[in-house]
Amino acid sequence: xxxxxxxxxxxxxxxxxAATQEGLPLVPRPYAVIAERVGTSESEVMARIRALLDTxxxxxxxxxxxxxxxxxxxxxxxxxxVPDERVDDLGPAVGALEAVSHCYTRPRHxxxxxxxLFAMVHGRDQDTVxxxxxxxxxxxxxxxxxxxxxxxxxxxxxxxxxxxxxDDEFPHPESERE
Amino acid sequence: xxxxxxxxxxxGLDATDRRIINGLQGGFPVCERPYxxxxxxLGLTEDELLxxxxxxxxxxxxxxxxxxxxxxxxxxxxMLAAMAVPPQRLETVIAQVNAHPEVAHNYERDHGFNLWxxxxxxxxxxxxxVAAAIEAETGLTVYRMPKEREFYLRLRVEA
Numbered sequence: 001x002x003x004x005x006x007x008x009x010x011x012x013x014x015x016x017x018a019a020t021q022e023g024l025p026l027v028p029r030p031y032a033v034i035a036e037r038v039g040t041s042e043s044e045v046m047a048r049i050r051a052l053l054d055t056x057x058x059x060x061x062x063x064x065x066x067x068x069x070x071x072x073x074x075x076x077x078x079x080x081x082v083p084d085e086r087v088d089d090l091g092p093a094v095g096a097l098e099a100v101s102h103c104y105t106r107p108r109h110x111x112x113x114x115x116x117l118f119a120m121v122h123g124r125d126q127d128t129v130x131x132x133x134x135x136x137x138x139x140x141x142x143x144x145x146x147x148x149x150x151x152x153x154x155x156x157x158x159x160x161x162x163x164x165x166x167d168d169e170f171p172h173p174e175s176e177r178e
Numbered sequence: 179x180x181x182x183x184x185x186x187x188x189x190g191l192d193a194t195d196r197r198i199i200n201g202l203q204g205g206f207p208v209c210e211r212p213y214x215x216x217x218x219x220l221g222l223t224e225d226e227l228l229x230x231x232x233x234x235x236x237x238x239x240x241x242x243x244x245x246x247x248x249x250x251x252x253x254x255x256x257m258l259a260a261m262a263v264p265p266q267r268l269e270t271v272i273a274q275v276n277a278h279p280e281v282a283h284n285y286e287r288d289h290g291f292n293l294w295x296x297x298x299x300x301x302x303x304x305x306x307x308v309a310a311a312i313e314a315e316t317g318l319t320v321y322r323m324p325k326e327r328e329f330y331l332r333l334r335v336e337a
Contacts, residue, residue, distance in 0.1 A: 008253045014300070017252075023235065023242040026228050028211055046208045049245070053208070057252045058245040060204030063234070066241040077287060077294070087327070095329025103329040106258065109321050113260075113291065150287040150294070157276045157284040157295070158241055 009057065012040060016048050022159070024061075066158070074129045074151065075122045078136055079115035081108075081146040087117065093139050094119050099132030114146055191239065194222070198230055199239065206243075255302035256282070258323040259309055261293040261316070268292070274315050280308045291321065 009017065015038040025033040031049070032042040052058040082090055087105055094117070095103035102120040119136050123129040133149060191199070197220055207215045217227035234240045249256050263271045268286070275281055275295055284295035297308050309320045 009300070017245075017247065017300070020245050021247065023244045024206075026213075026232050026235075026243065028213060028224060028228070030212065031208070031210070042210065046210075049208050052245070055251065056248055059248045059251075061208070061245045062204050062206040063199055063202040063231075063243055064241045064246060065199055065203065066238050075285075091327060091329040104325040105327045106323045106325055112262070113321060148289060150289045150291070152285045153288055154286040155284075156272050156286055156293075157281060159282050 009052075012038065012044075013048055013052065013057075015039075016045060020049075074124065074126055075120065076129050076133060076152075077150040078119045078121055078133055079148050079150065080117040080119070080136075080140055080144055081114045082117050082140060082143045083145075084116065086143045090140055090143055091117065094136055097132075097135055097139060099135045115148065190237070194220075195230060195234060195239070198227065198234065202243075249298050249300065252300060253302070254298070254300040255305050256296055256298045257305050257309075258294065258296055258325070259312075260291045260295075260321040260323055261312075261318050262291050262321075263293050263316075263318060265292075267316075271316050271318065275312055278308055278312065280304065 016034060019034050019037045024030045027033055029042070031045045035042045035045045038045070049058065049061070053061065091103060091105060094100055097119075099121055100119045101122055102118075104118045105116050106118055108114050108116050117140075121129055121132045121136065123132060129151075137144065137147070201220055202216060206212055209215060211224070213227050213231075214224040217224045220227065222230070231240070231243050235243060261271065261275075271293065272284070272286070275293065276284055278297075280297050280299050282296045282298040284293065286292055287294050297305050299305055299308065309322060313320050
């Protein structure tokens with residue numbers, strides 16, 4: 001399904017992930033608070049977090065912005081039906097556009113869903129987003145058999161990684177915020 | 179790296195808030211007093227930074243102050259999924275979908291396929307169980323949209 005895991009988390013890592021996934025404690029010694037929650041020492045928590053940073057299990061540590069609240073309200077999922085044999089040349093071209101933050105191929109679900117190329121376009125207002133969608137269309141040119149633009153109407157949920165609920169091995173993180 | 183627009187917006191953020199949001203998206207220290215260290219780099223005191231962060235999270239400018247995990251690197255998996263929900267059932271189905279802790283993001287979108295969410299799990303084989311559970315609860319198809327190929331990936335918020 002994806003990249004080979006370079007750091008399979010053990011039970012303590014999982015407890016640390018569960019205890020931090022909704023937020024680091026906003027207190028002077030956050031790692032000591034986590035250590036208390038998961039039943040280990042502050043230095044062990046710091047060592048585990050450093051190891052997760054080193055191996056990429058934690059991509060970064062810090063403020064996770066809420067783009068909606070920060071003015072990036074318009075996000076458009078643009079979807080395109082292009083011939084599979086063109087994906088090799090069109091995918092990188094679309095992915096390289098300044099206007100596009102993510103570009104993927106995904107399976108079609110005919111007859112309801114015929115689109116195989118997804119490009120995410122963001123912007124502060126609709127005009128900006130529409131101009132950027134135009135760039136994607138121009139890049140794909142005549143290869144497009146059908147397309148659609150799915151604007152976000154509402155953000156209904158946004159959390160980070162969540163460990164399954166009801167897993168008694170893990171202390172339950174703080175309640176949901178959204 | 180994301181940059182909060184510095185131009186005036188009705189977003190209620192002052193210059194210090196912007197400095198915190200833009201400066202602290204990564205690289206938070208791993209040491210005994212990390213907020214004190216990060217605050218010093220930003221020209222703030224530990225108390226000031228903690229208070230600002232509490233406010234930014236409470237007001238929703240930050241979804242959280244936390245590690246950003248790479249689920250796939252951790253041996254887990256993420257999958258995009260879509261549903262075509264009859265409009266009169268939408269709120270009920272949203273609640274059913276969101277009730278699953280494995281559902282990380284969920285958007286209503288402007289299309290017949292009107293619900294788009296990401297299932298994120300540490301144990302890759304659970305993806306299918308979550309999708310199947312949602313189908314059983316709602317009686318609706320969950321269209322699996324796993325990424326097959328990825329072309330470039332970056333997070334950009336205009337400066």
